[in-house]
Amino acid sequence: MNKVSFASSARFISRLSLGAALSAGLMMTAMTPAEAAKTTLNLGMSVEPTGLDPTIAAPVAIGQVTWQNVFEGLVTIDQTGKVQPQLAKSWEISADGLTYTFKLRTGVKFHDGEAFDAAAAKFALDRARGANSVNPQKRFFASIASIETPDAETLVLHLSAPTGSLIYWLGWPASIMVAPKSAENDKVTPIGTGPFKFASWMKGDRVELVRNGDYWNKEASAKLDKVTFRFIADPQAQAAALKSGDLDAFPEFAAPELMSSFDGETRLITKVGNTELKVVAGMNNAKKPFDDKRVRQALMMAIDRQTVIDGAWSGLGTPIGSHYTPNDPGYKDMTGVLPYDVEKAKALLAEAGYPNGFTFTIKSPQMAYAPRSAQVMQAMFAEIGVTMNIEPTEFPAKWVQDVMKDRNFDMTIVAHAEPLDIDIYARDPYYFNYRNPAFDALMKKVQETADPAAQNAVYREAQEILAEDVPALYLFVMPKLGVWDRKLKGLWENEPIPSNVLSGVYWEE
Template sequence: MLKSAAFGLAMIAGLLLHETDAQAAPKTAITVGMAIEPAGLDPTVAAPVAIGQVTWQNIFEGLTTIDKAGKVQPQLAESWQISPDGLTYTFKLRQGVTFHNGVAFDSSVAKFSIDRARGADSVNPQKRYFASIDTIETPDASTLVLRLKQPAGSLLYWLGWPSSSIVEPKSAADNKTTPVGTGPFRFVNWAKGSKVDLAKNPDYWNKGVPVKLDTAAFRFISDPQAQAAALKAGDVDAFPEFGAPELIKSFEGDKRLTTVIGNTELKVVAGMNNTRKPFSDRRVRQALMMAVDRATVIEGAWSGFGTPIGSHYTPNDRGYRDLTGVYPYDAGKAKALLAEAGYPNGFTFTIKAPQMAYAQRTSQVLQAMFAEIGVTMNIETTEFPAKWVADVLKAADYDMTIVAHAEPMDIDIYARDPYYFNYRNPAFNDLLKKVEATSDPAEQEKLYGEAQTILADDVPALYLFVMPKLGVWDGKVKGLWENEPIPSNVLTDVHWEE
């Protein structure tokens, strides 16, 4: 009997020890929440940032990469040399790298990826970034040579973007639905309307990065209340971009969840069709800018979270100038300028506003402000991304719209022709050409400052505010980026605290 009792106690002790060990073992799975589900999973063929937020640095990698401080770092290219005239880039590629399907990465694959991005039939969202490349040479499997038509001072930075991801030739056509890359995670499954599942890549080339997650899921929840409920219930471990600033206070006192406020590149601007009356008159655009009280916009649209901007640039970017004082809020001056432009009684127009909360709320605040100067703005909710991309981005069929431009250092979009603003200014375009012609950081910053000033004065768009990165996640989750120099959810260093 004593033996039996002793055996029973030993069994209980064993069970307790087993449970303690299980509890002590760190988790190796994470569920990350996102507000917007991507329409596809190939960042090299479509622009929406949600694609890269799932795949960039998780599934796909580039010749270079952008780190969490916004700096260019080597990746599939371990080093490079630039000729004195800035026209030849010679990359030494990493050896021993394989794609998730077992195909080896080499210079021919890198050449294929860049040729695919810059080709005549390319749909790459940043195709213009490859326009400076004249020829591509592959003298051996580990050497790639890019010969340029003219200097491209930002080329190494551009090569780190999601749109510059290196893809495997045979699987490239299917990357929209079954992405294959070289990254630390492999694609497992996409349950449309619900989530994307990833699993650790056991053959990941970078042995210096101890990937601690075995699995990761990106779960798509558009409703802010549902986002908050999922976090509080533990159904979602992290929401790196929580979509409801008005609910941030509801997490106060929660011992499990932590709130992190960081920086982003999300520039909220109300773009105008610069070739459509009355927005073709610069005085009208300037008047509308003076009708806007940015502080009130930020409070009404994003619960006071945000930084006002006076041009298409963020305080994180090199060469930033605070130009919010160029056309500060002054309803009286705005009305006078409208009258000078021939609209003493104002005018009526429509804003095509995506369904996202920030766009809807900002539109409502602007609507009230414009009414103060006699301008009537009707709000037309436009489904994002499909309808907005078709009507605004591609067809430029709109008066005014509002969107958060997420790409870093994208002031060059005003030099694109065509682009949905329909803004054309040769002096501005020349400045952007000069930026690329020099690799001197100080000179580039000076030129970027001049470009910002031109936009602040011309007002091709109403420059409103930069959205912060409002992250809410389990306090034991470590390694998520607190700031966002590039839209992403990089999981490489993410782990649970032991």
């Protein structure tokens, strides 16, 4: 790729300017002043988004480009994971939890000049919840029975049942506000209310955003004039682009084994933060022998989680014992429920009728953490007489078809990226084929209250059930591995929601 770094461009332009000044006979008695802070950013991503509208497709890369940069929501989620007002400046919830009244900001416009008001908000929510909706989180809006707009500043949601997570869900990328006139084309030409405007998309290479000079929130206006998202899949190429200065930042560096290669780089710093990426080996709970809890427990006890982390992700990760991360409210450490114990695992298998073990296949998506984890698990299972064959599976298309749609699998392994998605074990259908009425009741109970303390208590009970039942083998939380220029400030070190929020990013002078 013919790429010239901003720094080299600036020096080239500076030399041209100096030459022109001298040739014009101007007296230069001093060197040019110190360079002002940069206002452009070249940011790397491993995966190119399939489109740019997070309300019509699930891949997280979509939101990592456009959420909070181009698009905004009624509320947002900050870098600590907390909900904050955004296009809605305030809201009230009725005592019965069935009516949500939002007061909207005034004077907000979409990038094409269309007004954001209650009518536009109603349009966006109706589009997300409608019969023809393809929103990847359509379930978020299922309890909205009707929407009223008493005036341009007021939006009223009437619910069919209490939905304690609604405000949190409204902060997600799938819940962003889109405009009636432009929504249809947001996949390729996104138009939002955010601090950056879409400029161009060179497929296979880059997306460019430019500063929105008319942004409604003057206190949070972008400090960068231009951001270029560069898509580089190969980790070695990612590292080379960072070291050469071709890239300024790679907030989600894809190769933990290469992190040490940046040691001694004076221009770059490395960061190890938290994410919501829960690596789990999901089992088909409707299929023998995984329909027997004792078998699932035996497999869990055959696994030394830290050894998996060492082998799969260079020791960078946090062991988990349930489908929950230490970042999340209500977290309870469940790694001690079924700890690594080969002899107990063998005894459980014998008790379940498999004294000589059994053979099965794991469908492993071709993303670095999956086959590496599978290979370590394969050796551990052999210790208890279980043979696991590894079948590489193209992701996402083949994996989605085989696992999510057809349920044609024994075991698989994948990193679940959605925050607080413990409720997937109550979804019907979902690929685990897990059925537990007690767990389902807890997920219903979470929505019956908007009180965080009460919700956290329920979440702890839910974690206890999953740790004991093991519908999936709970392995580790992947870290957020960041590499960027030392002078670059404001990038999120942790990731409570998959994103690259750039409104607060700037260069030190």
